[in-house]
Amino acid sequence: MSAVKRYLPVAVRIALGGIFIYAALPKIADPATFAGSVANYRILPYFWSYFTAAVLPFLELICGVLLVTGYRVRACALIVAALNVVFMAALASLIVRGLDIDCGCFGGGKTSPWLALSRDAVFLAMAGAVLWFEEKRTSPPVVRS
Amino acid sequence: MAKTTVSIIEISLIVLVAAALGVFWNRTLLADAWHGAPTRQAAPAQAGEQLPMPVGLAQVKEMLDAGQAVVVDARSAASFREEHIAGALPLPLEEVKKRSGKSPLLEKVSKDSVVIAYCNGFSCHDSMELAKLLIGSGFGSVYVFEGGLPEWRDAGYPVAKGER
The missing domain is CATH 3.40.250.10 (Rhodanese-like domain)
Structure with a gap:
């Protein structure tokens, strides 16, 4: 087995987990600001912006940590993929409605919806790759006669 | 147990834990938001400065x-x-x-x-x-x-x- 084949799955999994941990920390540190970012999307009503801001970063953090440690990878990759689909839908709705706001993806800073959308597409692909590698790893080996 | 069932259970558990942690961690903020009174901690007032x-x-x-x-x-x-x-x-x-x-x-x-x-x-x-x-x-x-x-x-x- 070549080195790439052997280490690529691990590298993708740890990178994806790391990105999610990195995204979660500033939001956990300042939930009120993140609630503002969520509210700027004008999708959720008042209280639910806060609720999302309270819970979402912890979901990202837990999945990030589990992905990095390699524990319950399949479930986490599925959650991360689902989250990215939701993020992309929200970002697409920004573009459609012509709202020019910060995506709030990694806490502060201003990122255009298009850039954030393409970035999330990459993360989605990474989650898909992690799932695929995991599927290959755990499926029973083909018995050769 | 089928792989799918295991995943569904695990996903539900992870989401529940995240929700519990998030709500507990931000309980004050959420309570304020629920009552419709978001309060940020005001910056400490300088001497003599009147705050709105x-x-x-x-x-x-x-x-x-x-x-x-x-x-x-x-x-x-x-x-x-x-x-x-x-x-x-x-x-x-x-x-x-x-x-x-x-x-x-x-x-x-x-x-x-x-x-x-x-x-x-x-x-x-x-x-x-x-x-x-x-x-x-x-x-x-x-x-x-x-x-x-x-x-x-x-x-x-x-x-x-x-x-x-």
């Missing part, structure tokens, strides 16, 4: 309806045109800063009247800054509506578009 008082959604509505207060919008003129609290006056923070607290609009407003500043709520500090400038330029009772336009809009209260 926060005011809640219900009071803003009441005072505006009764004509007891002048509601000013600290956001940009463009944002004001797009959407603002019906009955509010545009008073972009940037403009007030440039004129060091003076604005032609404000000259019509008596220094004794109650002024309520708002912006985009939550993370927006412009209303607080504007309110401080107003206090600095001699207004006696200045309040900040921290929930701002998002809370107002979500409460179903009237908003308006265009110039004023």
